[in-house]
Amino acid sequence: MPDIFVSYSRKDKPFIQKVVANLTAAGRDVWVDWDDIPPSADWREEIRQGINASDIFLCCVSPHFARSEECSIEVLHAASQHKRFVPILYRELTEPADRDKLHSAVRDHNWVYMRESQDDFATAFQKVLEAMDTDLAHVKMHTRLLVRAGDWEKQNRDESLLLRGKELVEAESWLAQSAAKHPEATPLHADYIVTSRRAALGRARTTLFGVLVALGVSVGLAILSFALYGQAENNRALAASSAATSDANAIIAQNNAATAVFEKQRSSSLVAASQSQLILSNAPDVSLRLALYALQNTPYTTQAERALAEAVQTNRIRLLRQSDQAMYGVAWSPDGERIASGGEDEQVTVWDARTGAVQYVIPDEGGIIYKVAWSPDGMRLAFTNRWC
Numbered sequence: 361m362p363d364i365f366v367s368y369s370r371k372d373k374p375f376i377q378k379v380v381a382n383l384t385a386a387g388r389d390v391w392v393d394w395d396d397i398p399p400s401a402d403w404r405e406e407i408r409q410g411i412n413a414s415d416i417f418l419c420c421v422s423p424h425f426a427r428s429e430e431c432s433i434e435v436l437h438a439a440s441q442h443k444r445f446v447p448i449l450y451r452e453l454t455e456p457a458d459r460d461k462l463h464s465a466v467r468d469h470n471w472v473y474m475r476e477s478q479d480d481f482a483t484a485f486q487k488v489l490e491a492m493d494t495d496l497a498h499v500k501m502h503t504r505l506l507v508r509a510g511d512w513e514k515q516n517r518d519e520s521l522l523l524r525g526k527e528l529v530e531a532e533s534w535l536a537q538s539a540a541k542h543p544e545a546t547p548l549h550a551d552y553i554v555t556s557r558r559a560a561l562g563r564a565r566t567t568l569f570g571v572l573v574a575l576g577v578s579v580g581l582a583i584l585s586f587a588l589y590g591q592a593e594n595n596r597a598l599a600a601s602s603a604a605t606s607d608a609n610a611i612i613a614q615n616n617a618a619t620a621v622f623e624k625q626r627s628s629s630l631v632a633a634s635q636s637q638l639i640l641s642n643a644p645d646v647s648l649r650l651a652l653y654a655l656q657n658t659p660y661t662t663q664a665e666r667a668l669a670e671a672v673q674t675n676r677i678r679l680l681r682q683s684d685q686a687m688y689g690v691a692w693s694p695d696g697e698r699i700a701s702g703g704e705d706e707q708v709t710v711w712d713a714r715t716g717a718v719q720y721v722i723p724d725e726g727g728i729i730y731k732v733a734w735s736p737d738g739m740r741l742a743f744t745n746r747w748c
Contacts, residue, residue, distance in 0.1 A: 363503070364492070365414035365443075366392040367434045369424035375450055375476070376420055382485055388492075408437050412510055415503045416492050417443040419466055422451035426458040439465040441506060442543040446491045448472045448484070502543055505531055509552035523556035525642070532557065536716065550714050558696055564643030575631060630663055637667050689732040689743065702729030702743050710741075 364383060368376045376392070383390050391410040411417065417438040425431050438445070449471045453459045459467065472491065474484040512521040523531050531553045535545055632653045639650075650667070687703035698719065699711040708722040708729060726745040733742045 363389045363391065363414045364416045364418050365411050365434075365438070366390060366418050366420070367425075367431055367438075368392075368420040369422060369428045369431060371424040372420050372422050372450055375474075378481075379418075379420070379448070379474075379485070379488075386489060404433070407434060411438050411443065412441060413503065413507055415444065416446055418446045418448065418488070418492075421447050421449045421453070421462070421466065421471060423453055423455065423458050424451075426453060426461045432461070432463065435463045435466055439463060440546075442502070442546050444492075444502075444543050445469050446472070446488060448474045448488060450474055450476070501530075502545070502549075505549055505552065506546065509548045512552055513548065517555070519559055522559050523553065524560065528553070528556050528560060547715070550716070554714050560642050561692075564639050578631070630661060632667075634663070634667075637670060640670060688728070688730045691732045691734055693734050694736060694738045698738075700732045700734065700741055702732045704728050708732055708741060708743050 366376060366380060373394075380390050380392055391414055393407065393410075411434065417435075419425065419431070419435065445465050447466050447469050452475065453462075472484055472487045473479045474481060474488075508521070508523075512518065515521055522528075535550060535553050632650050635650050685704035687701045689700075689702040691700050692698075692713070693700070697713055699713050700708055701711065702708045702724075706724055706727060706729065708724065710719045710721070711717065712719055722741065722743075724743070724745070729743050729745060730747045731744050734740070735742070
């Protein structure tokens with residue numbers, strides 16, 4: 361059930377008490393301030409927190425509501441947080457000035473008429489419940505992410521409060537779909553989700569560096585072991601008493617050395633393939649590079665081939681769409697502020713990484729675009745119509 365914040369004039373309190381009682385009986389969680397106390401900084405902050413944590417902003421429209429300064433402050437904050445508004449008309453606004461005082465977030469919505477002497481309360485109340493429950497999953501995600509983003513902002517953008525793993529993937533999917541839904545995402549939503557993705561990519565790069573260091577150490581130890589082994593074989597060859605024994609030892613040394621190199625390269629390929637699969641969900645582009653490295657090592661391993669197939673499949677996932685046409689190439693700009701994509705629409709599209717808005721489009725008559733890349737200074741784009 362959605363959490364509901366109720367905004368009303370104290371002069372309409374008896375009617376609101378009836379509405380709240382019915383909402384509570386229907387199993388809804390309601391945030392309402394019954395205390396008639398002078399406004400203060402702490403009180404207003406508590407009101408703002410109540411609005412932020414609620415899914416629905418229910419307001420009781422009346423002349424008293426339109427003229428109330430505190431109600432106007434509550435409406436302004438709810439509108440800035442892109443909350444879902446459910447206005448109910450309790451008393452007609454007979455004065456044009458009263459209607460003009462209403463914020464557009466209240467004035468432009470469809471009102472549920474609950475006038476005391478003209479409308480059936482039970483019928484109108486059912487309409488209120490239906491308005492609240494429409495696309496509820498989207499509204500609840502809007503509230504949950506807004507609260508978390510607000511905490512992150514208050515804690516000086518503490519990286520430990522960012523989204524990770526499955527939560528981050530779900531948030532990115534929600535953000536991509538929110539443009540066509542109400543309430544829409546706020547700039548703070550977009551900033552929080554984009555920053556979370558950047559942090560995840562940074563952690564993936566750190567992991568990759570650790571993997572490469574480990575591989576370097578392994579290769580160094582293998583070279584040292586091979587050198588020591590070769591020296592021992594040389595010593596045994598010099599100590600041999602006959603040419604036949606010397607030749608045999610030399611052949612054995614060569615075979616063992618070749619086997620050692622073969623096994624070490626195979627081990628390197630297996631390690632790279634394993635790391636590719638480990639970071640696949642968090643850093644699919646880095647995973648793809650590791651899988652390619654594993655497959656290019658001699659000898660061939662089925663693990664490397666499997667890792668490359670999974671990385672390629674994952675990298676085909678498109679998080680940004682303008683149409684149903686597939687995207688094949690996606691690249692972040694060096695400063696992390698833009699995303700370039702190309703695909704079946706035969707054009708390169710540059711997106712704002714924070715808001716998901718299209719900045720500009722580069723048409724191409726060469727056919728499907730399979731890969732895009734930024735120059736190191738982020739001023740130019742390269743793309744190809746060949747699958748490579």
